[in-house]
Amino acid sequence: MSSSRSIGKMAEEEQRRKIPLVPENLLKKRKAYQALKATQAKQALLQRKEVMVGNQEEGIKICICPNLKSVRELILKRGQAKVKNKIIPLTDNTVIEEHLGKFGVICLEDLIHEIAFPGKNFQAISRFLCPFHLSVARHATKNRVGFLKEVGSPGYRGERINQLIRQLN
Structure with missing residues (x-):
């Protein structure tokens, strides 16, 4: 019996030791x-x-809302299309009609209207266009890190996007 008591006491001691x-x-x-x-x-x-x-x-998941004038200026000045892995400037309506005619877009004005006021074919038409590369304002000053001070912080700008496009276009 004494051996079972000692085993019981050892088990109790182990339980006491485990609880921190x-x-x-x-x-x-x-x-x-x-x-x-x-x-x-x-x-x-x-x-x-x-x-x-x-x-x-x-x-649509686009947070910016540029007006028709800003979209027209961007596409006329910096609009380029991706055709067969080549970048082609948008100077001729035949390229637009050939690739976007099935969506009812046959000229540059139709393309501008479809981008400015997105419709059901917006995704396909935006894939046809290359991203716009905007220039840096000549008079813009940089801070110590090298970021432009006058451009401001990234993110949603609302109606101020039109002012930024004119500044950087």
């Missing part, structure tokens, strides 16, 4: 940190839902 003692202030900090992380996760989930609902209401 944590100061109460650390337990409180952990609990507060977990609560903070839970609220942050809930807020992030709500923001994602709001963004998704906003994208569904907009229909």
Whole structure:
């Protein structure tokens, strides 16, 4: 019997050794940190839902809204198309009609209108165009890191996008 008692005492001692003692202030900090992380996760989930609902209401995922004049200036001055892995300037309506005629776009004005006011063929037409390479304003000053001061921060600009396009075009 004495051997079974000693085994029981050893098991109790092992259980006592396994439980680490944590100061109460650390337990409180952990609990507060977990609560903070839970609220942050809930807020992030709500923001994602709001963004998704906003994208569904907009229909397109483009956040900028340049006016017709800005789009016309960009396409006339810097418009280029990708045709058979070659970049061709948009100077002739035959190229546009040949590649975008199936979408009802037969001239440069149709292309400008379709880009300025997106319709059902916007994706195909935007794939036909090359990205615009804007120039840096000559009078723009740079800060210590080398970024342009007058261009401002990236992101949604609303109606100020037209002013930026004129400045950099």
